[in-house]
Amino acid sequence: xxxxxxxxxxxxxxxxxxxxxxxxxxxxxxxxxxxxxxxxxxxxxxxxxxxxxxxxxxxxxxxxxxxxxxxxxxxxxxxxxxxxxxxxxxxxxxxxxxxxxxxxxxxxxxxxxxxxxxxxxxxxxxxxxxxxxxxxxxxxxxxxxxxxxxxxxxxxxxxxxxxxxxxxxxxxxxxxxxxxxxxxxxxxxxxxxxxxxxxxxxxxxxxxxxxxxxxxxxxxxxxxxxxxxxxxxxxxxxxxxxxxxxxxxxxxxxxxxxxxxxxxxxxxxxxxxxxxxxxxxxxxxxxxxxxxxxxxxxxxxxxxxxxxxxxxxxxxxxxxxxxxxxxxxxxxxxxxxxxxxxxxxxxxxxxxxxxxxxxx
Ligand SMILES: *Cc1c(COP(=O)(O)O)cnc(C)c1O
Numbered sequence: 001x002x003x004x005x006x007x008x009x010x011x012x013x014x015x016x017x018x019x020x021x022x023x024x025x026x027x028x029x030x031x032x033x034x035x036x037x038x039x040x041x042x043x044x045x046x047x048x049x050x051x052x053x054x055x056x057x058x059x060x061x062x063x064x065x066x067x068x069x070x071x072x073x074x075x076x077x078x079x080x081x082x083x084x085x086x087x088x089x090x091x092x093x094x095x096x097x098x099x100x101x102x103x104x105x106x107x108x109x110x111x112x113x114x115x116x117x118x119x120x121x122x123x124x125x126x127x128x129x130x131x132x133x134x135x136x137x138x139x140x141x142x143x144x145x146x147x148x149x150x151x152x153x154x155x156x157x158x159x160x161x162x163x164x165x166x167x168x169x170x171x172x173x174x175x176x177x178x179x180x181x182x183x184x185x186x187x188x189x190x191x192x193x194x195x196x197x198x199x200x201x202x203x204x205x206x207x208x209x210x211x212x213x214x215x216x217x218x219x220x221x222x223x224x225x226x227x228x229x230x231x232x233x234x235x236x237x238x239x240x241x242x243x244x245x246x247x248x249x250x251x252x253x254x255x256x257x258x259x260x261x262x263x264x265x266x267x268x269x270x271x272x273x274x275x276x277x278x279x280x281x282x283x284x285x286x287x288x289x290x291x292x293x294x295x296x297x298x299x300x301x302x303x304x305x306x307x308x309x310x311x312x313x314x315x316x317x318x319x320x321x322x323x324x325x326x327x328x329x330x331x332x333x334x335x336x337x338x339x340x341x342x343x344x345x346x347x348x349x350x351x352x353x354x355x356x357x358x359x360x
Contacts, residue, residue, distance in 0.1 A: 003016065004319045004320070004321045005319060005320050005321065005340070005344040005347065005348065006321045006322055006340075007320060007321060007322045007323050007333070007334045007335050007336065007340070007344075007348070008321065008322035008335060009151055009152075009174070009195070009297060009322070009326070009333060009335040010151070010173075010174070010192075010194045010195040010200075010335070011194040011195075011199065011200050012194065012195055012196070012335055012337050012339075013337060013339045013340055014198070014199075014246070014250065014339050015250065015253045015338075015339045016339075017253060018246065018249045018250055018253050021249055022245075022246060022249065029045065030045065032045050036049065036241060036242055036245045037241070037242045039241065041235060041238050041239060041241050042235070046241060049241075049244065049245050049248055050071065050233075050234065050235070050239070050244055050248075052248060053071075053244055053245075053247055053248030053251060054069050054071075056248060056251035056252060056255065057069060057177075057204070057247075057251050059255070060177065060251060060254055060255060060259060060260055061177070061180075061181060061183055061206070061260070062180075062183065063183050063206060064183060064184060066208060066209045066210075067183060067206050067207060067208050067209065068206070068207050068209060068212060068226075068230045069204065069205075069206055069234075070204070070205040070206075070207065070226065070229045070230060070234050071202055071203075071204060071234040071239055071240070071244050071247075072202070072203040072204070072205055072229060072234070073201060073202070073203065073239070073240050074203065074224075075192050075200070075203060076101070076171055076173045076190065076191055076192035076203055077104065077192075078203070078224070079171070079190050079203060079205065080104055080105040080108035080109070081108050081111070081112070081224065082224045082226065083105070083109070083143075083145065083169055083188065083190075084108070084109040084111075084112040084113055084115070084217070085112060085216055085217045085220040085224055085225070086211070086212075086213070086216050086217075086220070086224075086225065086226050087142050087143050087167070087169070087187075087188075087211060088109075088112055088113040088142050088217060089142050089215070090113075090140045090141070090142050091112070091113030091114060091142075092113055092114045092115075092116065092138055092140050092141050092142060093109055093113065093114075093115050093116070093141050093142050093143050093144070093145060094115075094116050094118040094135070094137045094138060094141045094143070094144045094145065094163075094166065095109065095115050095116065095117050095118065095144075095145045096117075096118060096119045096120070096130065096132060096135075096144070096145065096146045096161060097117050097119070097120035097121070097122060098120070098121050098126055098129055098130070098146070098147055098150050098153070098155060098157075099121075099126045099147060099150035099151075099152055099153045099155070100126075100150075100152050100153075100326075100328065101147045101150065101151065101152070101171060101173070102145070102146065102147040102150070102171075105145060105147065105171065106145070109145070112217055113217075116138060116141070118135045118136055118137055118144070119131075119132055119135055119161075121155075125153070125329075126150060126152075126153040126155065127153060127155070127287055127288050127289055127292075128155060128288070128289040128291075128292050129155050129156070129157055129158075129289075129292040132157075132159075132160075132161030132162060133159075133161075133162050134162060135161060135162065135164070137163065137164045137166060141166050142166070142167075143166055143167045143168070143169045143187060143188075144161060144163040144166045144167070144168050144169070145168075145169045145170075145171075146160075146161060146168065146169070146170050146171070147170070147171045147173075148170045148171065148172045148175055149172065149173075149174045149175035149178075149294050149296055149297070150174075150294065150297075151173065151174035151195065151296075151297050151335075152297070152299075152326040152328065152329060152333075153287075153288065153297075153299065153329065154286075154287065154288045154293065154294045154297040154298055154299040154333065155288050155289070155292040155293070155294055156175060156292060156293065156294040156295065156296075158291070158292065160185055167186075167187030167188070167208070167211065168185060168186045168187055168188075169186070169187055169188040169190075170186055170188070170189050170190075171190060171191060172189055172190070172191040173190075173191035173192045173194075173195050173196075174191075174195040174196065174294075174296050174297060174335075174337075175191075175196065175294070175295075175296055176191040176193065176195065176196045176197050176204070177196055177197055177250075177251075177254060177260060177263065177338065178196060178260075178263055178264065178267050178295060178296055178337070178338060179260055179263060179264035179267065179295070180259075180260040180261055180264060181260075183206060186206075186208075187207070187208050187211050188205065188206070188207045188208070188211060189205070189206040189207075190203060190204065190205035190206065190207075191203065191204060193243070193247055195296075195335075195337060196296065196337045196338055196339075197247055197250050198243055198244075198246045198247035198250055199242070199243045199246050200243070201240040201243040202240045202243040202244055202247055204247070205226070207226055207230070211226075212226045212227050212230045213227060214227055222236075223236070223237070250339075254338065263338055264295075266338070266342070267295040267296070267336070267338065268295060269342060270295075270336050270340065270342055270344075270345045271293070271294075271295040271298065271336065273342070273345045273346060273349055274298050274334060274336065274345055274348070274349060275290075275293060275298070277349045277352060277353070278298075278300055281352070281356060282356065282360060283302050283307075283355075283356040283359065283360055284300050284301070284302055284352060284356065285300060285301060285302075285303070286298065286299070286300050287299045287300060287301055287329075287331065295336075296335060296336065296337055297333055297334075297335050297336075298333065298334045298335075298336060299325055299329060299331060299332065299333040300331060300332050300333075300334075301325075301330070301331035301332065302331075305330065307359060308325075308330065308331050308332060310359075311323075311332065311352075311355055312324045312332060314355065315348075315351060315355075318351055320347075320348055320351060322335075334348060
């Protein structure tokens with residue numbers, strides 16, 4: 001069997017072209033006689049790789065000069081602590097709770113200061129994004145925190161919250177580079193790359209320069225202080241070299257595809273195929289409020305657990321992998337990140353139609 005259609009939420013599908021290129025360069029990267037995995041992170045060849053990766057993501061996202069781009073480790077989860085450690089001058093922050101990842105970040109922030117939940121969609125199992133146009137944000141909050149795309153529940157902030165002038169911090173792990181963004185609206189944008197950008201092990205953080213400070217919380221480990229990494233151009237210690245190299249290739253691939261506008265169009269087209277079917281199906285239905293639907297993660301159910309199980313099993317046998325919903329939600333979830341081709345979604349919908357005909 002060749003490659004499957006992989007609907008995993010993360011680590012997730014990468015562009016086949018990128019994988020082939022990496023395979024070609026595996027034993028001898030551009031005449032160096034070694035793999036990127038074997039190369040000193042202080043070498044000229046590697047310096048070119050990381051610098052070019054940074055230039056390309058800056059181009060793609062149109063990142064202004066007063067923002068730093070950091071390539072970090074520790075997963076998105078480590079930034080749950082790094083964010084309050086670096087930003088909680090007043091030891092207070094406002095969190096908007098729209099799912100598991102926001103909840104985890106909120107719980108972590110509470111270790112370091114007063115984290116206040118200013119909005120939540122927990123009342124309807126996170127199936128919507130709360131109205132954030134006029135929240136009660138504490139005067140002395142250091143920042144407002146969101147998880148912009150909720151990987152598990154399949155919702156997305158289509159409008160950013162009114163932060164009442166506070167800096168916005170966003171975990172964009174599962175919508176990174178899926179559409180154009182206005183970086184200037186954020187203080188910090190960060191995400192683990194294993195959802196939409198590259199292999200697990202790399203976190204990219206885009207941070208406005210004035211938020212990169214020396215006066216972080218007492219006890220902040222050197223490695224978690226953004227300034228350490230910013231001053232060293234992400235080379236304070238050995239970075240996740242190979243992962244960054246693959247991210248760089250994905251940036252080139254996105255550029256070749258036409259950049260983030262083209263990615264958005266591609267993602268909208270794919271999501272529409274699936275959502276249109278879910279809206280007309282008598283068997284399957286989407287679990288999220290329509291206006292808040294994610295383009296990346298599409299949860300759905302039949303309403304019958306046995307049938308859900310049967311669907312996941314038959315889909316797997318037919319070459320559609322990882323459609324089982326998150327363990328906390330059940331049902332199904334199709335993650336249709338940038339690298340999922342249109343045919344993958346078209347074929348999935350065909351398969352769902354067939355399953356519906358056979359099971360109703
Ligand atoms: C996957 C995910 C995380 C956790 O990422 P790790 O790199 O495993 O720590 C955090 N936030 C969001 C939105 C995610 O999708």
